Amino acid sequence: MQLPPLFPPLTVTDQMGRRVAVPFPPRRIVSLVPSQTELLFALGLGERVVGVTKFCIHPPEARQTATVIGGTKNFDFEKIADLRPDLIIGNKEENYQEGIEQLAAQFPVWMSDISNLDEALDMIRRVGFIGGRKEAAEQMAAQIAASFQQLPLPAELVPAAYFIWRKPYMVAATGTFIDDLLARGGFRNVFGHLARYPEVTPEQLQAAAPRQILLSSEPYPFKEKHLAEFQALCPQATIRIVDGELFSWYGSRLLESAAYLRSLQPVA
The missing domain is CATH 3.40.50.1980 (Nitrogenase molybdenum iron protein domain)
Structure with missing residues (x-):
């Protein structure tokens, strides 16, 4: 070169x-x-x-x-x-x-x-x-x-929990890049009162009552087999596996993140 x-x-x-x-x-x-x-x-x-x-x-x-x-x-x-x-x-x-x-x-x-x-x-x-x-x-x-400026926001943010780990359960909370993208995508982090990446118990999850539970593909590799585990804890919630790179990689991959967040928004 x-x-x-x-x-x-x-x-x-x-x-x-x-x-x-x-x-x-x-x-x-x-x-x-x-x-x-x-x-x-x-x-x-x-x-x-x-x-x-x-x-x-x-x-x-x-x-x-x-x-x-x-x-x-x-x-x-x-x-x-x-x-x-x-x-x-x-x-x-x-x-x-x-x-x-x-x-x-x-x-x-x-x-x-x-x-x-x-x-x-x-x-x-x-x-x-x-x-x-x-x-x-x-x-x-x-x-x-x-x-991101073109991303529509719902009239009411959707209560959501974003899991990054299992055994113990860990979520992305306030002060994280993931939390910022959740808000821009139309979600309200039900663990937003906690800091960084806290451990949470099943009881805390049930009390938080998220309407959506997002299971990240990284760093813990959540798979379809884990959906039932969370559905049993929160029967009324929608459980999804989401692309962790599009939520947490803060370089050129962000070129794809806004469109991905739009695809996750509930249909009006």
Whole structure:
């Protein structure tokens, strides 16, 4: 591949308020977050991605053209060092602080911190700018924003619970990206009074009385066989398996999320 000419380093602020000096444009990028890996490829930066995690399944070629450097919470530091990255991109929630601090002592590490759509769009624009793909990122962010602005909202939000885990039951609550997308899709999170990803009991679920129970395909792989388990707890609720990537991946996959949320809205 033909590499772009190097310009003086950029000193940028990441979404955690950290100042990071990044070679411009970066030529050897390690991505520690699946949704941000997909974003880099969508912005035309795939040839510069030299390291990804084992969970970076989109696009399929990511794990074939780049070195797998472990998981999102257990990095192989030797492999990363061998890749000589000039930029590492991570996320506050998906990665672990100790590992990020160890990497930041040696390499430029830019961190995202995302709990709502506006912050996701900001991340897309910033990553595009750092990578020298400012115009493409601006266009992508504008397209995503427009798709959500066109989402119709029901007169009354539908009470819903969004499950991310089983044994113990865990849900997405307030302060999460999933909670923000639920509201934009016309749902009222019945566990919105709780924080982040709490455990809930069957009794709490029954007391919350959601009209819809959404079982995510990730991180726990809910399947059709689990529907009866929740239907027995809440006989009046509609139980659905939903695409967790379209609810929680905050990069280029958001281009598909608004249409997916529209498809989940009850027919008037």
